[in-house]
Amino acid sequence: MSTRRNSARDRARRELGQNFLIDRSVARHLVDLLDPSPLPVVELGAGRGALTRELVHAGRTVTAVELDRHWSDELRDSCPRVSVIRCDMLDFRFPTAPYAVVGNLPFGITTAMTRRLLGERSWSEAMLLVQWDVARKRASGGSLLNAQWAPWYEFRLHGRVSARSFRPVPAVDGGILKVQRRPHPLMPLGDLRRYQRFVEAVFTGRGRGLAETVRNVTGCRIRNLPALPRDLTAEAWTHLYAETTCPKTRERFGRP
Numbered sequence: 481m482s483t484r485r486n487s488a489r490d491r492a493r494r495e496l497g498q499n500f501l502i503d504r505s506v507a508r509h510l511v512d513l514l515d516p517s518p519l520p521v522v523e524l525g526a527g528r529g530a531l532t533r534e535l536v537h538a539g540r541t542v543t544a545v546e547l548d549r550h551w552s553d554e555l556r557d558s559c560p561r562v563s564v565i566r567c568d569m570l571d572f573r574f575p576t577a578p579y580a581v582v583g584n585l586p587f588g589i590t591t592a593m594t595r596r597l598l599g600e601r602s603w604s605e606a607m608l609l610v611q612w613d614v615a616r617k618r619a620s621g622g623s624l625l626n627a628q629w630a631p632w633y634e635f636r637l638h639g640r641v642s643a644r645s646f647r648p649v650p651a652v653d654g655g656i657l658k659v660q661r662r663p664h665p666l667m668p669l670g671d672l673r674r675y676q677r678f679v680e681a682v683f684t685g686r687g688r689g690l691a692e693t694v695r696n697v698t699g700c701r702i703r704n705l706p707a708l709p710r711d712l713t714a715e716a717w718t719h720l721y722a723e724t725t726c727p728k729t730r731e732r733f734g735r736p
């Protein structure tokens with residue numbers, strides 16, 4: 481390969497977060513964690529196909545999304561049964577029929593892609609390989625993003641993946657995060673936007689402790705609240721939303 485092509489590859493590697501999985505047992509484990517089902521899989525950022533091949537091996541029908549032409553072309557050649565779509569995963573038009581999602585996400589767009597995914601309606605579960613800290617934070621449930629989606633999704637951590645399982649070796653370990661759509665959501669989807677504005681207002685509102693913040697934001701006095709928004713479980717957020725129906729809340733959040 482010429483020096484110029486080498487440096488173009490190096491640039492793609494950096495800019496597209498190309499830390500390829502080289503440990504086959506991790507790829508197999510991640511695919512095994514999917515619920516046994518015949519659902520097709522959308523793979524985000526397929527790269528050299530480490531996960532793609534395990535998915536095909538497990539009998540799944542795979543649509544592989546990959547932005548880098550070099551790797552999308554390679555994958556088309558090496559996995560003819562896979563439908564390879566060369567595009568930015570942030571712009572990918574997800575199927576309307578049910579499917580599952582798998583992805584070793586590029587570090588730079590993990591949060592943007594997670595946000596995008598959570599807004600999609602037709603997938604049942606997503607197995608994501610992300611930075612260890614991100615996986616841990618999502619699974620512990622204490623962030624604004626989690627709280628905004630907790631009535632509709634469950635987030636679970638399924639182990640740590642050593643940085644040595646990737647090439648080039650990244651600065652930090654990875655973590656396997658499973659996001660599952662709740663079969664029985666804690667809140668109707670019609671409340672999504674109002675609820676999310678409410679959660680953001682509570683997370684960013686002023687007050688010494690959660691009870692005071694809730695009073696400032698909603699005008700309602702709620703008893704027995706924990707100290708901080710991050711201490712609320714999905715069920716507790718749902719109750720809090722249901723309980724705060726004072727006139728100020730109705731006005732501010734357009735509550736019926």
Ligand SMILES: C[S@@+](CC[C@H](N)C(=O)[O-])C[C@H]1O[C@@H](n2cnc3c(N)ncnc32)[C@H](O)[C@@H]1O
Nearest residue numbers: 496499500501525526527546547568569584586
């Ligand atoms: C961490 S690598 C994972 C590759 C492969 N799935 C694996 O596990 O070895 C991330 C992959 O996402 C691709 N990628 C980066 N940004 C992308 C984007 N915006 N849209 C689609 N693919 C992207 C990269 O080219 C790279 O192949």
